[in-house]
Amino acid sequence: MAELPFASLMRSRKPGKARQRGDAPSAAPVAGPQPDLFAAPLPGIAHALTYLDTVAIGLTRVDVRHLRAGEGADAYLYHVTTQADLETIQARGTIVFSPRAPLVLTERPGVPPWLANMMEIMESDDPAGHTADMPVVLRVKRFVIDELLEHDPDRTRRYGVSFFLLTGIARSE
Numbered sequence: 038m039a040e041l042p043f044a045s046l047m048r049s050r051k052p053g054k055a056r057q058r059g060d061a062p063s064a065a066p067v068a069g070p071q072p073d074l075f076a077a078p079l080p081g082i083a084h085a086l087t088y089l090d091t092v093a094i095g096l097t098r099v100d101v102r103h104l105r106a107g108e109g110a111d112a113y114l115y116h117v118t119t120q121a122d123l124e125t126i127q128a129r130g131t132i133v134f135s136p137r138a139p140l141v142l143t144e145r146p147g148v149p150p151w152l153a154n155m156m157e158i159m160e161s162d163d164p165a166g167h168t169a170d171m172p173v174v175l176r177v178k179r180f181v182i183d184e185l186l187e188h189d190p191d192r193t194r195r196y197g198v199s200f201f202l203l204t205g206i207a208r209s210e
Contacts, residue, residue, distance in 0.1 A: 088132060141201070
């Protein structure tokens, strides 16, 4: 039977050459279990939320008749939206937002001018019979989302009341 072409090369190797390069084969250090690399946040990268549970933030609908123009800010932030958007939020059970599409929030004194502006826009579109386009006011507990807010200088300047953007990126103070 004929030998394989590389059989002679394998026989000529000396078994002791690998050990001459190093003193002894290096053993892996035994320091304990490896930490979970996915549990800790990456350094230098801010974690951004993209949604919040409506129950956790205390999202409730507010009757517009109970909002008075002369009252000051309270422990809540308010969002004005449409009936159709409210139904979507309720069906999903979450509020969805991102740094590119933040959720706009205001203090209590900002709700009446925001509603007035929304009603002006709706009058020009003639919403007769469109209940899905009717404005709805929602409120959330401010202390729950306070770290995820950024000031909105454009709307604050336009309405003269503090407006905020819920971007989902935690502030570092």
